[in-house]
Amino acid sequence: MRTFFTLLLLAVLGSGLVGWDASRLLQAPLPLSQTESLEVPSGSSLTTVLAGLRERGIMQPPRLAQYLRLYARFTGVSGRIKAGEYALQPGLNPLDLLALMVEGKTRLHDLRLTEGWTFAQAVKLMRAHPAIRQTLPEATSEELMAAIGRAGVHPEGRLFPDTYHFPRGTTDIDFLRRAADALDKALAQEWEARETDLPYATPEEALIMASIIEKETGAAFERPQIGGVFVRRMRMGMRLQTDPTIIYGLGEAFDGNLRRADLVTDNPYNSYTRDGLPPSPICLPSRAAINAALHPAPGTSIYFVSKGDGTHQFSDSLQDHSAAVRRYQLGRP
Incomplete structure (x- = not known):
């Protein structure tokens, strides 16, 4: 189709040198040594856009814009x-550039929310992203949750870890709402299956367990095993x-250091002093x-300890667990 229109254009321009020159310039690569951004404000005319490109040395020679x-x-x-x-x-x-602007194929930016992060870490990264427009830069976590339609919902764990692609100018609220919607969708699908x-009464309780498994x-392959340990503890009435x-x-x-005093000092998140989930x-x-929280691996282990290489030693009894602690944590046989 483009070739047809180009031929028609050349017919209008006339045969000979002018037609040849127009065809050559319109199909020749623009002088770009690396990827550059072009911002087209709302209401801009093609003439204005091309003038800006000419000033940047991209739309050259001047007759190319004509x-x-x-x-x-x-x-x-x-x-x-x-x-x-x-x-x-x-x-x-130039013809490719015109097609981009007519079709609206805008540049997409990306932001990765990593599993294991806190809500505060995710918001901090979002607020530092140059392509996201900040409408509530000073809002608290609770205020942000209200702004995305989740007033009263605890913010922790409510964003889905993933890589998000979006155009420049996306607002902070739109970004957070999208990540929260993705979490809701994934949780609902997993809960259904x-x-x-x-031992969970609600999807929220499963989400809490999932966050513990994540940390x-x-x-990665141990997630179901760790989920199995915690589920068995809950069924036994054992603290997590x-x-x-x-x-x-x-x-x-x-x-950075967890002390014995921390283990015995009670607070709502101390799973050594409190029963059930935080x-x-x-x-x-x-x-x-x-x-993993909703499909825990079967088994009999109720303890595990880090081997120091990212994996764990799982044990069925306190005696075996104590031996594993001596071996892997204290370096004693």
């Missing part, structure tokens, strides 16, 4: 360019006794962690 305007007018797209940010990549020619006879997991909940409860007071998730759990 050829492209004539081509756009002849093909009926002159007034159809769309606002947004466009990626100008090496190899792009859950195993029977699990306890060094090797998991360090990540204590660390979360300590907040900024945690200095009052909220403690991080952003991955879908794999949610799946």
